[in-house]
Amino acid sequence: MSADLLRHRKATAQVRILKADGSPAAGRQVQIDQISHRFLFGCGAFDAVALMKTQDEKQRVFLQERMEKWLRLFNYGTLPFYWGRYEPTEGQTAFAETMAAAEWLRKMGVQVKGHPLCWHTVCAPWLMQYSNEEILRRQLARIRRDVGAYKGVIDMWDVINEVVIMPVFDKYDNAVTRICKEMGRIKLVKEVFAAAKESNPDAVLLINDFNTSVSYEILLEGLLEAGVPISAIGIQSHQHQGYWGLEKLNDVLSRFSRFGLPIHFTENTLISGEIMPAHIVDLNDWQVDSWPSMPEGEARQAREITEMYSVLFAHPLVEAITTWDFNDGCWLKAPSGFVRQDNSEKPAYHALQKLIHQDWETHETLTTDSEGRLSFTGFKGCYALTLNGQKLTLNLDQDRTDTLMIP
Numbered sequence: 001m002s003a004d005l006l007r008h009r010k011a012t013a014q015v016r017i018l019k020a021d022g023s024p025a026a027g028r029q030v031q032i033d034q035i036s037h038r039f040l041f042g043c044g045a046f047d048a049v050a051l052m053k054t055q056d057e058k059q060r061v062f063l064q065e066r067m068e069k070w071l072r073l074f075n076y077g078t079l080p081f082y083w084g085r086y087e088p089t090e091g092q093t094a095f096a097e098t099m100a101a102a103e104w105l106r107k108m109g110v111q112v113k114g115h116p117l118c119w120h121t122v123c124a125p126w127l128m129q130y131s132n133e134e135i136l137r138r139q140l141a142r143i144r145r146d147v148g149a150y151k152g153v154i155d156m157w158d159v160i161n162e163v164v165i166m167p168v169f170d171k172y173d174n175a176v177t178r179i180c181k182e183m184g185r186i187k188l189v190k191e192v193f194a195a196a197k198e199s200n201p202d203a204v205l206l207i208n209d210f211n212t213s214v215s216y217e218i219l220l221e222g223l224l225e226a227g228v229p230i231s232a233i234g235i236q237s238h239q240h241q242g243y244w245g246l247e248k249l250n251d252v253l254s255r256f257s258r259f260g261l262p263i264h265f266t267e268n269t270l271i272s273g274e275i276m277p278a279h280i281v282d283l284n285d286w287q288v289d290s291w292p293s294m295p296e297g298e299a300r301q302a303r304e305i306t307e308m309y310s311v312l313f314a315h316p317l318v319e320a321i322t323t324w325d326f327n328d329g330c331w332l333k334a335p336s337g338f339v340r341q342d343n344s345e346k347p348a349y350h351a352l353q354k355l356i357h358q359d360w361e362t363h364e365t366l367t368t369d370s371e372g373r374l375s376f377t378g379f380k381g382c383y384a385l386t387l388n389g390q391k392l393t394l395n396l397d398q399d400r401t402d403t404l405m406i407p
Contacts, residue, residue, distance in 0.1 A: 005314045009039065009360070012377040013394060014401040017368055017387070024372030025406055031386040034362045036109055037075055038380035038397055039313065040264075040320035041356050043338075045070065045077030045110070047326070048101035049094070066343050070326050073338070073353055077105050078266075078322055079154070081114045081146065082122035090126045095149065102153045112154045113322075115266075116161035116208065117143045118192045120169050120176040127175035132182050135175045140195040147199035156204040158234060158266065159196050160189055164211040164219060171282075186222045193228050208234030208266050212252050220259055232262040232319065238269040240276040240283055240334055243304045249311055257317050264320040265312055270304045272297035272328075272346060273335040286332060293328055293335035293346070302347035309355055 017025040047070070051063040070077075079102060080086065087093045102112045118139060127135050147157060166188075167180040180188050189207065196205050207223070207230055209216050223230060233256055237244065244252075256263055272293040280286050305323075312318045324330075327337040328346075338349040362378030378396060385392040390406045 006360075006379075008316045009313065009379055010377050011380050011396045012375065012399045013383075013396055014375050015373065015385070015394070016403045017372045017374070017385075017392075018403060018405050020405065020407055024370065025368055025387070026370045026372055028368045028372070028387045030366050030368060030374060031384075032362065032364045032366060032376055032378070033384045033386070034378055034381050035384050035393075036382040037356070037361070039360075040076035040111060040322075041074050041352075042076030042078060042113075042320055042322035043070060043074045043326050044322070044324050044330075045074075045101070045105060045112070045326075046080050048077065048105055049079060049097050052100035052104065053097040062343070066327065066339065069339060069343065069345065069349070071108055071110070073349070073356060075109060076111045076113070076320060076322065078113045078115045078158075079105075081117060082119065083124040083142065084122045086146075087124055087142075090124070099150065099153065102150060106153055111156065113156040113158065113204075113206075114146070114150065114154045116158040117146065117196065118159065118176060118188075119161035120166050120174050120180070121162070123174045123176050128173070130175070132179050136179050136183070136188075136191070139176070139179070140191060143192055143195040144199045147196050147203065151200045151203075155200060155202065157196060157206065158208045159205050160192050161208050162210060163189060163207065164209055164213075164215050185219060186226050186228075189223055190226055190228050193230070197229050204231040205229060206232050206234040206264060206266070208236065210236035210238065210267075212256075214255075217255060220256075224259065230261060232264045233259060234264050234266040236267040237265055238267060238283060238324065239304075240269060240271055240286070240332065240336075241278055241280065242275045243270060243308070246307070246311065249308060253311075253315055253318070257315075261317070262319040263315070263317045264322070265318065266320075266322050267324040268308070268321060269324050269331075269334065269336045270301050270308070270348075271334050271336045272301040272348070283332065288333060291329075291333045291335055293340060297335065298347050302351040305348050306351050306355065309352065313355075313360065 019025050047063050047066055054060050105112050163185050166177060169177045193205060273291050276286050312321050325336040327339045327341060328335045329341045339345055360379055364376055366374045368374050380397055383394045383396055392404045
């Protein structure tokens with residue numbers, strides 16, 4: 001990939017290093033190491049919740065190993081807030097283990113997103129006893145409660161999920177489809193976003209959908225005209241039926257770029273086994289006893305991930321990429337992970353590691369001039385500058401000029 005295509009991902013630092021007495025630290029060798037990325041390279045982090053909750057020592061060790069491998073790749077994780085699982089009985093939530101997982105990830109330098117606050121699937125069944133008016137009241141109260149409780153730990157949310165299909169969803173009756181059918185999409189989205197914004201005015205708030213057709217574009221147009229404070233457009237890309245390919249990927253980017261909003265690829269899935277048949281309309285209808293990963297499929301998955309991530313990283317509006325499954329055997333039992341079910345690493349793991357932590361990460365050794373100055377251009381993120389055993393940190397989010405002091 002041409003360096004010019006990634007210029008928007010970089011910034012330049014002009015740094016002058018002075019000694020404690022104010023004189024220039026001239027002729028000093030400085031090691032420059034990027035220690036974090038501004039771009040959000042993410043993955044589902046549900047196992048962090050399981051790790052915080054388990055009492056089984058063998059399981060704890062297994063999940064710890066998995067999350068250690070997870071942390072070697074990613075700086076961004078999605079935690080589960082499916083209402084029917086987060087609060088299976090009204091008033092009894094998974095707050096303790098979810099907050100513990102979120103705080104642990106933050107301690108590890110990971111930005112955390114909650115997913116989702118409103119969705120018709122995995123909805124709380126106990127809502128069905130209430131009137132539509134009461135369902136809406138409880139939905140908004142749920143959003144205010146959870147966004148407020150996690151403020152400062154989780155400041156990014158998929159506020160509402162899969163709205164295009166929501167009012168016409170007919171697989172089974174549920175409380176959220178009921179209120180969406182009565183209110184209409186735009187009014188419901190406006191209400192849930194307002195509740196989230198009220199509880200955390202500085203939060204990054206997403207709408208998220210698997211439908212990348214013109215229907216999603218029309219919905220977004222209506223929401224923006226209605227003043228809904230959408231921070232970023234979430235696009236799901238579950239590719240169980242085969243890789244989108246460059247044509248579709250570039251088409252989706254082109255069409256959704258017209259809104260001028262940041263784009264997050266929120267749920268990306270590329271499999272390393274047999275491709276799901278094309279005639280399946282709803283991916284959930286593909287129910288199999290097993291779905292094994294295959295060597296040739298693993299090689300294909302690594303190639304496709306390399307190409308897709310490269311295209312997305314080069315696009316100026318894309319801010320985040322989340323692969324949905326870290327390990328095989330999750331949703332639909334698909335071989336969609338970076339590691340197999342036994343935690344062994346697949347080729348895709350090493351392919352992405354090379355992109356994030358080699359090709360797109362900056363490490364240099366420079367020498368200051370007679371005035372203690374040096375200059376470097378690197379991928380945006382946080383840097384450590386080390387000289388004579390002293391470590392200085394610098395956040396490179398934009399071009400900047402700094403003076404740093406060493407003891």
